[in-house]
Amino acid sequence: MKQIDKSYNPEAIEEKWYNFWLENGYFHAEMPSNKPPFCIVIPPPNVTGSLHMGHALNSTLQDILIRWKRMMGYNALWLPGTDHAGIATQNVVERQLAKEGIDRHKLGRTAFIQRVWEWKEQYGGRIIHQLKRLGSSCDWQRERFTLDEGLSRAVREVFVRLYEDGLIYRGDYIINWCPRCQTALSDLEVEREDIEGRLYFISYPFTDSEGSVVVATTRPETMLGDTAVAVNPKDKRYMGLIGKTLRLPILSREIPLISDDAVDIEFGTGAVKVTPAHDANDFEIASRHNLPSIKIMTEEGRMSEDAGPYKGQDRFECRKNILKDLDGLGLLLKEERYTIGLGHCYRCKTIVEPYLSKQWFVRTWPLAEKAIEAVREKRIRIIPEMWENSYFDWMHRIKDWCISRQIWWGHRIPAWYCQDCGEVNVSRDEPKRCRGCGSSCLKQEDDVLDTWFSSALWPFSTLGWPDNTEELKTFYPTDVLVTGFDILFFWVARMIMMAMKFMDDVPFRDVYIHALVRDATGQKMSKSKGNVVDPLLMIDKYGTDAFRFTLTAFAAQGRDIKFSEERVDGYRHFVNKIWNAARFILMNTGDIDIRHPGEERQYLSLADRWILSRLGHVISEVNTTLKQYRFNDGAAAIYQFIWHEFCDWYIEMAKPAIYGGDKNSRTASVSTLIHTIETSMRLLHPFMPFVTEELWQHIPHRHIKRPQDSSGTPHKAESITIAAYPTGEDGIEDLDAEEQMGKVMKTIDGIRSVRGELNILPSLEIKAIIKTPEETGKILKRNIVYIEKLAKAKEIVIGNDIIKPRNSVTAVEPGMEIFIPLEGVFDPQVEIKRIEKEIKKMDVEITRLRGKLSNEEFLGKAPKDVVEKEKERYRESIEKVERLMAIMEKLKMMGEET
RNA sequence: GGGCGGAUAGCUCAGUUGGGAGAGCGCUGCCCUUACAAGGCAGAGGUCACAGGUUCGAUCCCUGUUCCGCCUACCA
Numbered sequence: 001m002k003q004i005d006k007s008y009n010p011e012a013i014e015e016k017w018y019n020f021w022l023e024n025g026y027f028h029a030e031m032p033s034n035k036p037p038f039c040i041v042i043p044p045p046n047v048t049g050s051l052h053m054g055h056a057l058n059s060t061l062q063d064i065l066i067r068w069k070r071m072m073g074y075n076a077l078w079l080p081g082t083d084h085a086g087i088a089t090q091n092v093v094e095r096q097l098a099k100e101g102i103d104r105h106k107l108g109r110t111a112f113i114q115r116v117w118e119w120k121e122q123y124g125g126r127i128i129h130q131l132k133r134l135g136s137s138c139d140w141q142r143e144r145f146t147l148d149e150g151l152s153r154a155v156r157e158v159f160v161r162l163y164e165d166g167l168i169y170r171g172d173y174i175i176n177w178c179p180r181c182q183t184a185l186s187d188l189e190v191e192r193e194d195i196e197g198r199l200y201f202i203s204y205p206f207t208d209s210e211g212s213v214v215v216a217t218t219r220p221e222t223m224l225g226d227t228a229v230a231v232n233p234k235d236k237r238y239m240g241l242i243g244k245t246l247r248l249p250i251l252s253r254e255i256p257l258i259s260d261d262a263v264d265i266e267f268g269t270g271a272v273k274v275t276p277a278h279d280a281n282d283f284e285i286a287s288r289h290n291l292p293s294i295k296i297m298t299e300e301g302r303m304s305e306d307a308g309p310y311k312g313q314d315r316f317e318c319r320k321n322i323l324k325d326l327d328g329l330g331l332l333l334k335e336e337r338y339t340i341g342l343g344h345c346y347r348c349k350t351i352v353e354p355y356l357s358k359q360w361f362v363r364t365w366p367l368a369e370k371a372i373e374a375v376r377e378k379r380i381r382i383i384p385e386m387w388e389n390s391y392f393d394w395m396h397r398i399k400d401w402c403i404s405r406q407i408w409w410g411h412r413i414p415a416w417y418c419q420d421c422g423e424v425n426v427s428r429d430e431p432k433r434c435r436g437c438g439s440s441c442l443k444q445e446d447d448v449l450d451t452w453f454s455s456a457l458w459p460f461s462t463l464g465w466p467d468n469t470e471e472l473k474t475f476y477p478t479d480v481l482v483t484g485f486d487i488l489f490f491w492v493a494r495m496i497m498m499a500m501k502f503m504d505d506v507p508f509r510d511v512y513i514h515a516l517v518r519d520a521t522g523q524k525m526s527k528s529k530g531n532v533v534d535p536l537l538m539i540d541k542y543g544t545d546a547f548r549f550t551l552t553a554f555a556a557q558g559r560d561i562k563f564s565e566e567r568v569d570g571y572r573h574f575v576n577k578i579w580n581a582a583r584f585i586l587m588n589t590g591d592i593d594i595r596h597p598g599e600e601r602q603y604l605s606l607a608d609r610w611i612l613s614r615l616g617h618v619i620s621e622v623n624t625t626l627k628q629y630r631f632n633d634g635a636a637a638i639y640q641f642i643w644h645e646f647c648d649w650y651i652e653m654a655k656p657a658i659y660g661g662d663k664n665s666r667t668a669s670v671s672t673l674i675h676t677i678e679t680s681m682r683l684l685h686p687f688m689p690f691v692t693e694e695l696w697q698h699i700p701h702r703h704i705k706r707p708q709d710s711s712g713t714p715h716k717a718e719s720i721t722i723a724a725y726p727t728g729e730d731g732i733e734d735l736d737a738e739e740q741m742g743k744v745m746k747t748i749d750g751i752r753s754v755r756g757e758l759n760i761l762p763s764l765e766i767k768a769i770i771k772t773p774e775e776t777g778k779i780l781k782r783n784i785v786y787i788e789k790l791a792k793a794k795e796i797v798i799g800n801d802i803i804k805p806r807n808s809v810t811a812v813e814p815g816m817e818i819f820i821p822l823e824g825v826f827d828p829q830v831e832i833k834r835i836e837k838e839i840k841k842m843d844v845e846i847t848r849l850r851g852k853l854s855n856e857e858f859l860g861k862a863p864k865d866v867v868e869k870e871k872e873r874y875r876e877s878i879e880k881v882e883r884l885m886a887i888m889e890k891l892k893m894m895g896e897e898t
Numbered sequence: 899g900g901g902c903g904g905a906u907a908g909c910u911c912a913g914u915u916g917g918g919a920g921a922g923c924g925c926u927g928c929c930c931u932u933a934c935a936a937g938g939c940a941g942a943g944g945u946c947a948c949a950g951g952u953u954c955g956a957u958c959c960c961u962g963u964u965c966c967g968c969c970u971a972c973c974a
Contacts, residue, residue: 006933006934007934007936008936192970192971199974215974216974217974218974219974230974262972263973263974264973264974266973267973267974268973268974271974272973272974273974274974275974279972279974280972281972281973281974282972282974284972340974341971386902386903387902389901389902390901390902390969390970393900393901393902393969393970394969394970397970397971485968485969488969516968520910522966522967553922554910554911556911556912558903558904559903559904559911559912560904560967560968562910562911564909564910564923566910566923566924567910567922567923569936570922570923570936571922572936573934573936573937574936575936576934576936576937577933577934577936577937579933579934580933580934580936580937581933581934582933583933583934584933584934585933586933587933588933628914630914632911632912633912636912636921636922639921639922640921647933647934648938648939651933652938659932752939752940753939753940753941754940755928755939755940756927756928756939756940756941757927757940757941759927759928759940760928761928761929762928762929762931762938762939763929763931792931845918848918849918852917852954852955855954855955856954857953857954857955858917858954858955859954860954861953861954861955862917862954862955863917866917866955867917869917869918870917870918873918
């Protein structure tokens with residue numbers, strides 16, 4: 001007799017098995033392999049990051065898929081890694097330096113980058129370690145980092161080819177500038193947030209006549225850089241004034257009043273100040289009218305030389321001063337409350353500055369066209385489908401992508417400027433001589449690339465591209481990408497664009513977009529709100545399996561997860577339930593010679609046949625749900641099966657055979673128990689990797705791994721991670737058994753209801769007399785042991801011509817009446833009330849059905865099977881009520897007697 | 899401004915071709931029945947947001963309304 005602990009203790013078990021899996025290389029996709037490939041690349045977390053709920057959900061779902069496919073016999077590769085997170089990582093190390101009183105400029109570029117690498121070596125592995133605690137079955141031997149030599153080569157290759165194809169250009173444009181990070185940002189890296197601001201009305205006087213034009217602005221300080229005022233050409237108010245000259249207050253610069261279609265007549269005064277160097281629209285207007293641009297701010301967000309008296313002031317301080325000065329001059333006419341959507345840096349939350357600057361850009365539209373096509377033609381499926389709309393919408397309006405960053409940590413742009421002739425040399429390797437003039441006086445571009453530029457190559461760069469490696473040939477295109485919608489544009493769209501361009505094929509066939517994990521009240525988790533739940537804490541407290549199962553069970557498509565700790569606790573109970581079921585089975589295995597239940601069908605009991613049939617159903621259900629990424633449905637199906645069908649019904653029913661059955665039926669039942677729990681563990685393993693391995697190792701199993709070497713020799717699997725995933729063959733469908741079992745269960749339910757309603761002590765065995773047609777009676781008689789055991793009944797009498805005994809309560813089921821004699825405690829009044837309640841319930845049902853069935857149109861137009869079903873239901877209901885009425889009559893007569 | 903999603907039991911949510919409204923947790927009653935009290939059995943609880951429409955029939959499809967949430971946008 002085997003013994004395991006009385007309850008499940010995750011900690012030691014998790015560590016033990018994870019190490020075992022690693023030592024045996026189960027997560028390593030072997031090359032070459034004759035197994036079909038299946039590949040997922042992980043969305044690389046920031047190397048600075050630590051595991052949050054989003055990662056936990058994301059990784060859990062990927063692990064479920066990859067473990068499932070691995071067990072299905074695929075050469076499953078889950079390729080892990082991290083990205084270098086340029087701005088974030090640089091910020092972290094800069095903060096560290098600040099504590100030592102140094103800044104990066106003092107240190108110098110080379111030494112600084114050295115420091116970042118040191119930091120990365122020391123702390124960068126944290127999230128990888130945390131992923132392991134989640135049970136993630138990544139191929140760690142293939143872990144990649146976006147700054148790896150190989151990936152860097154891919155980045156340079158892509159940059160050069162895009163440049164050569166005219167899809168990368170450099171120029172002066174308005175970009176988003178973060179004055180704190182001191183770098184340009186792409187449009188996506190700016191988060192818009194509504195801020196309660198003000199709209200200021202400022203008067204710009206004419207130079208040559210009385211009067212003025214009043215402009216409305218939310219940013220008065222930028223007036224220092226104004227080079228025009230614009231109105232709409234159709235605006236009657238300004239007709240005849242266009243072309244006149246205005247005097248810019250304070251600086252007294254003369255600027256023209258121009259007309260441009262971009263100006264909205266309705267807004268403000270219909271006149272807009274034009275600041276080409278500090279506003280994207282104004283930049284456009286200026287380029288149409290050949291207006292000069294004046295930068296009145298420095299990269300630090302302070303006022304520049306050109307800001308005259310305000311030079312050196314912070315941009316917000318300057319605003320206050322300008323308003324004061326304008327007011328003093330009587331030129332600030334009024335202020336209105338106004339809500340502005342202000343851009344903030346997604347890394348440091350500083351308000352970004354639209355800023356004229358020389359940057360590198362990717363011309364996106366030619367790339368986007370093919371990326372749109374790939375999704376439209378369903379060569380890439382986005383699941384759930386509703387995200388396709390967002391994807392198309394964004395892609396159709398895509399703008400050029402600013403890819404240069406003025407930081408040091410990242411892929412330095414492979415462009416060298418000739419110090420003699422000014423030629424730009426873009427090259428895969430450092431050029432010796434300028435290709436324009438032959439000079440060797442070359443200086444590399446200081447800027448590095450946006451981190452997303454390298455992540456966009458992830459699905460192929462990690463597999464070895466630009467080399468045509470075996471991995472690339474085998475695993476590309478990858479099968480599915482699992483990610484959150486928050487990086488649909490940042491990352492997914494760009495991967496598709498790059499893949500279509502460089503691989504001429506999709507990067508993945510499916511994109512599964514999962515939910516956001518929120519707190520219990522539905523708020524987004526954030527550090528500033530203090531409502532962040534640490535996944536590691538959940539794992540420590542409840543175990544990885546319970547935690548993973550919680551996330552999975554709530555991962556319904558298209559809906560966010562409201563996470564609360566209570567749920568994890570609830571699923572910990574489930575883990576414990578499984579543990580104890582296995583414990584019970586192991587305790588009773590004894591010296592039984594376990595067989596496959598299919599080998600001795602003649603000895604199988606009804607319950608044995610039933611659970612094997614149910615097992616078959618849950619297996620196909622789970623496989624179906626996983627195919628469709630309905631993780632929550634899969635989890636629910638297993639939960640329902642293991643807890644309610646297997647534990648609540650089957651184990652209880654198997655007990656008589658185990659304790660008191662003859663040798664053959666005992667062997668059959670124990671074999672069925674073992675088979676069911678063993679198969680269930682394999683079925684559950686992708687969801688709960690640890691407890692299933694631990695139990696599976698205790699359970700006697702004869703499970704074989706699929707043939708995997710070329711000789712085709714099957715091996716006994718030494719781990720559940722490489723055992724075969726259950727298929728239809730592991731269950732034995734038996735509709736006859738399910739039908740018969742249904743009758744037995746109904747009988748037990750009937751008796752239990754009566755017991756429950758009348759509060760009969762469970763320890764008290766009761767008699768039961770069952771009136772039912774002969775056919776059903778036969779089934780019940782054959783299986784009477786179950787009724788005795790589960791309904792705590794004895795001396796059960798079954799027959800067709802039973803007369804209701806005196807002083808008995810009644811349970812009426814379709815085709816069945818159950819009488820329970822309660823000598824001494826029987827109270828007719830209580831029983832009458834109970835039956836009345838039941839009749840009332842049925843009356844509602846009968847009224848509904850009668851209405852439906854007396855409707856000619858329903859009978860004529862509804863499908864036959866629906867009508868038939870309703871009729872059957874009606875017959876059953878009527879029959880039940882008639883029986884109940886008859887019993888009532890008797891009870892009332894009896895009441896009169898007493 | 900445009901778009902998307904949601905509104906179902908006290909709470910959190912399922913509900914896939916329109917045909918008897920479900921689960922988990924919570925609640926109530928009984929029970930420490932030799933796997934599990936982290937358990938078992940029984941039970942209460944819902945005009946499926948609102949108003950129309952299509953249909954024999956609508957939680958489900960269509961239209962509109964209200965209230966939440968999210969994404970997106972060059973009204974300064």
